Each structure stands twice: as structure tokens, then as C-alpha cells.
Amino acid sequence: MAHRGVRGESEAPLRRSLAAALTVGLLTAPTGAGIASAATRSGSPCTVSVPYTAGRDGYDTFRIPAVVRTAAGTVLAFAEGRHDGAGDTGDIDVVLRRSADGGCTWGPLTVVAAGHGNTRGNPAPVVDPRSGRVVLLTCFNGGGVTEARIMRGEAAPGLGRRVFVQTSADDGRHFSVPREITGAVKRPGWRWYATGPGHAIALRHGPHAGRLVVPADHSAAPPAGSADTGREARYYGGHALYSDDGGRDWRLGFVDDSYDGRLNVNESGVAELPDGRLYFTARDQNGTASPxxxxxxxxxxxxxxxxxxxxxxxxxxxxxxVVQGGVLQPSGRRAPLLFSGPSGHRARRGMALWGSGDAGRTFTRLLTLSSLPAAYSDLVPLGGGRTGILYETGERGPCTRIEFHRVTLPRPQG
Structure with missing residues (x-):
């Protein structure tokens, strides 16, 4: 079992330098309640739009945002459309809205993967650089089976967690029927399984350029005879799956399987750093090493x-x-690695954006988008130094709506 330790202190001079470089000239969205318009005043560039609002389009709640920008420049905002309520179990579809103007306005909602009484979710989209197709990975389980039951091994055959892939060859207007790939990417002893959620990536550098990489997590069964039978949460782990042929065939990459309870790797994101390395960030599901x-x-x-x-x-x-977060490495040699997530420490509120100028060793908070409740998020490059943030928020709680904010980062000096 590999030892997993806590890293040392960050370098204060580097953090101060990064903060000074990145906090000048930021275009921030309004921070008050009731943000609903697609644009600011007439003639001004839009900063905030709302692609999903609870109670509309036949859904009780929208959750779990994921976003990509296609080769044609269309922004695709995926989410889970939950029919039965805000809970993670039930009749859940994967839905999509498209924007042709960088996230200022949105087309009609379409259903990409229908639950038909079961649960479809954890969207992890990526654009294949060779073909331009949109590749989408999602997960499935029976609509009456909770995560806790799945982790206890109580799901009937076929109703536990399964993995599917779909593709779109027309800029996200239509998607193929979900095709199952569970046998290629899920080990027999695993119980829970979740792709992302949030965008996956296509590698741009090195010998694996063009490879599609999807971050994911799983749970394993406690060892036979273990006293941990009722403590399945400590058996969370992370892994990656990848495809070298545009999403047709998939393989397992690394597998984090120490299951020591110190660090419980859960919902994950990935970014490709300028030097070609991959940076994986994960939610810690109440591990004892990171209170x-x-x-x-x-x-x-x-x-x-x-x-x-x-x-x-x-x-x-x-x-x-304890929450999912977004991660993005914008293009450009000096562009910072970005991370999005709530900033309330123990409370899901105050969606914020952090930056790292040293490949993820240290992070500095760049801005806070709002003081409202907030939860899951994803990031997308929009071009021209702009970044899009798609995230859950609302006055009454983070499941009220999913907003899209456009943020402009300053150009590097020198």
C-alpha cells in the first residue's frame, strides 16, 4: 500500500506574485442575488446567463453541470435533469443546451440520455481533436437504487453502476444512442462508479497527443470478514479511463486503490499542464488526513x-x-491553472475562482463570483482571454439554478 502524505508549505513569494499578476483587470460578474439576465446593458458584453432553472422544462431540479466548447465555437452546457426532486436517485436524464454566442443566450433544452425511470448522469464531455466529434461519457443505475445501497453491494444485476459513451458529429445537435463500455473500464469488484463529473480532456502534447482522458472514481467492497462492512465510504478510490481512437475503444489508466481511509478520492477533474503532464484534482470524501x-x-x-x-x-x-470542483488549463505558456469551487470551507456557498502559477503546487484565490449558496461547477475556455464558469447556485440553495459566468483574465505582461 503506497503512503499518501500531506505536502509542505507553499512558497509565499510565488503566491504573492501570482495574486498581483492575476487580480488586476478581472471582469467579475455581479455578486448579489437575483442574477437572471443574459446580458448587461445594451451594447455591453454579456457576463451572466442562466441556462437551467429549477421547475422548468418538466424537471424539478437541474444539477451536475459540465461544459465544453466545440471546434465550431459552440458552447455545450450539459446537466442532469431530475424529474423526482433534487436527490441523486430516481428518474434522471442527461440534458443539454447549446449556445452559439459564447454563453450569452441558449437554445432549447434537448435530452441526450433519457433515464426512462432510471438514473443517467455524471456527464463527462470532451471534443475529439481529430474528428471534431463531441464524445460524452455518462453513468447509469436503477432509479430505485441509492449510492449507499450500491456501495453495500445491494443492487440487483444490471441495476448497479454502468458506464456508457455517446458521440455527436453535428456540433451537439444530435447524439448517438448510449453504448455500454462497462466491461472495459470497471473492475469486477468495484461497486460505485462515477465519471467526472465535468469535462474530460483531449491531450495536446507529447506521444499521446489526441488521447481522450476521463477522470473518474469508484468504490470497492470491504475485504471479506472485515469489520468495515458498514464503512464502505473509506473504500473510495480514483482512476482514469482513456481512448486513443476518438472514443471507440476505452481502457483503464491508473487506479488509486489504497483504500486506507486517510484520503478518499471521489469526484475528479483533470487538466493538461503546459509541460504535458496531467494534473488530477479530486474531492476528498471525509478522509482522516484532510479534516x-x-x-x-x-x-x-x-x-x-x-x-x-x-x-x-x-x-x-x-x-x-466537500464538493466537486472544476479545473482548467487555458492555452498559453504563462496562463495559470484554474480551479473553481465554493469558498465557504464547510458550507457550500461563495463560488470562487483560484489560480496556480506553479502547475498546481500552490493556489491563490482570484475572485469570488457571488456570496450565494453554490455547489458543483465546470470551466471552459471561450477564447480571447475569457473563461466560462458553469455552476449551481441560488438564493434558497445551490439547486435553484445553474448559471454561466464569463470572466476575463488579464493578458500576461512582458
């Missing part, structure tokens, strides 16, 4: 097949509670 819900991270130098070091606590993001 307060600190983030975990790891690196891969071989396209996600193995980890350069095991997951460790990322102390620079200790304001983030």
Missing part, C-alpha cells in the same frame, strides 16, 4: 496510464468544502 474537506491532487507523466505520485492533500484549497 475540513481539503482537496486532493496527483500528477501523471504518461497520459494518465500511471500516477507520478499518489494523491495528496492540496492545502492551498482548504477553503473548499
Amino acid at each position: 475540513g474537506g481539503h482537496r486532493l491532487d496527483a500528477y501523471s507523466a504518461d497520459g494518465g496510464r500511471t500516477l507520478s505520485r499518489p494523491y495528496a492533500v492540496q492545502p492551498g484549497l482548504d477553503e473548499v468544502p
Whole structure:
């Protein structure tokens, strides 16, 4: 079993330099309640839009945002459309809205993967650079089976967690029927399984350029005869799956399987750093080594097949509670690695954006988008130095709506 430790203190001069470089000239969205318009005043560039609002389009709640920008420049905002309520179990579809103007306005809602009484979710989209097709991975389980029951091994055959892939060849207007790939990417002893949620990536550098990499997590059964039978949560682990042929065939990459309860790798994101390494960030599901819900991270130098070091606590993001987060490496040699998530420490509120100028070793908070309740998020490059943030928020709680904010980062000096 590999030892997974906590890293040392960050370098204060580097953090101060990064903060000074990145907090000048930020275009921030309004921070008050009731943000609903697609644009600011006439003639001004839009900053905030709302693609999903609870209670509309036949759904009780929308959750679990994921976003990509296609080769044609269309922004695709995926979510889970939950018919029965805000809970994670029940009749849940994967839905999509498209924007042709960078997230200012949105087309009609379409259903990409219908639950038909079961649960479809955890969207993890990526654009294949070779074909331009949109590739979408999602998960399935029976609509009456909770995560806790699945982790206890109580799901009937076929109703546990399964993995599917779909593609779109027309800029997200239509998607193929979900095709199951569970046998290629899920080990027989695993119980829970979740892709992302949030965008996956296509590698741009090195010998694996073009590879599609999807971050994921899983749970394993406690060992036979173990006293941990009722403590399945400590058996969470992370892994990656990848495709070298545009999403047709899939393989398992690295697998984090220490299951020691110190660090419980859960919902994950990935970014490709300028030097070609992959940076994985993960939610820690109440591991004993990171009280307060600190983030975990790891690196891969071989396209996600193995980890350069095991997951460790990322102390620079200790304001983030136990929740999924977004990660993005914008293009450009000096562009910072970005992370999005709530900043309320133990409370899901105050969606914020952090930046790292040292490949994820340290992070500095750049801005806070709002003081409202907030939860899951995803990030997308919009071009021209702009970044899009798709996230859950609302006055009465984070499941009220999913907003899209356009943020402009300053151009590097020198």
C-alpha cells in the first residue's frame, strides 16, 4: 500500500506574485442575488446567463453541470435533469443546451440520455481533436437504487453502476444512442462508479497527443470478514479511463486503490499542464488526513496510464468544502491553472475562482463570483482571454439554478 502524505508549505513569494499578476483587470460578474439576465446593458458584453432553472422544462431540479466548447465555437452546457426532486436517485436524464454566442443566450433544452425511470448522469464531455466529434461519457443505475445501497453491494444485476459513451458529429445537435463500455473500464469488484463529473480532456502534447482522458472514481467492497462492512465510504478510490481512437475503444489508466481511509478520492477533474503532464484534482470524501474537506491532487507523466505520485492533500484549497470542483488549463505558456469551487470551507456557498502559477503546487484565490449558496461547477475556455464558469447556485440553495459566468483574465505582461 503506497503512503499518501500531506505536502509542505507553499512558497509565499510565488503566491504573492501570482495574486498581483492575476487580480488586476478581472471582469467579475455581479455578486448579489437575483442574477437572471443574459446580458448587461445594451451594447455591453454579456457576463451572466442562466441556462437551467429549477421547475422548468418538466424537471424539478437541474444539477451536475459540465461544459465544453466545440471546434465550431459552440458552447455545450450539459446537466442532469431530475424529474423526482433534487436527490441523486430516481428518474434522471442527461440534458443539454447549446449556445452559439459564447454563453450569452441558449437554445432549447434537448435530452441526450433519457433515464426512462432510471438514473443517467455524471456527464463527462470532451471534443475529439481529430474528428471534431463531441464524445460524452455518462453513468447509469436503477432509479430505485441509492449510492449507499450500491456501495453495500445491494443492487440487483444490471441495476448497479454502468458506464456508457455517446458521440455527436453535428456540433451537439444530435447524439448517438448510449453504448455500454462497462466491461472495459470497471473492475469486477468495484461497486460505485462515477465519471467526472465535468469535462474530460483531449491531450495536446507529447506521444499521446489526441488521447481522450476521463477522470473518474469508484468504490470497492470491504475485504471479506472485515469489520468495515458498514464503512464502505473509506473504500473510495480514483482512476482514469482513456481512448486513443476518438472514443471507440476505452481502457483503464491508473487506479488509486489504497483504500486506507486517510484520503478518499471521489469526484475528479483533470487538466493538461503546459509541460504535458496531467494534473488530477479530486474531492476528498471525509478522509482522516484532510479534516475540513481539503482537496486532493496527483500528477501523471504518461497520459494518465500511471500516477507520478499518489494523491495528496492540496492545502492551498482548504477553503473548499466537500464538493466537486472544476479545473482548467487555458492555452498559453504563462496562463495559470484554474480551479473553481465554493469558498465557504464547510458550507457550500461563495463560488470562487483560484489560480496556480506553479502547475498546481500552490493556489491563490482570484475572485469570488457571488456570496450565494453554490455547489458543483465546470470551466471552459471561450477564447480571447475569457473563461466560462458553469455552476449551481441560488438564493434558497445551490439547486435553484445553474448559471454561466464569463470572466476575463488579464493578458500576461512582458
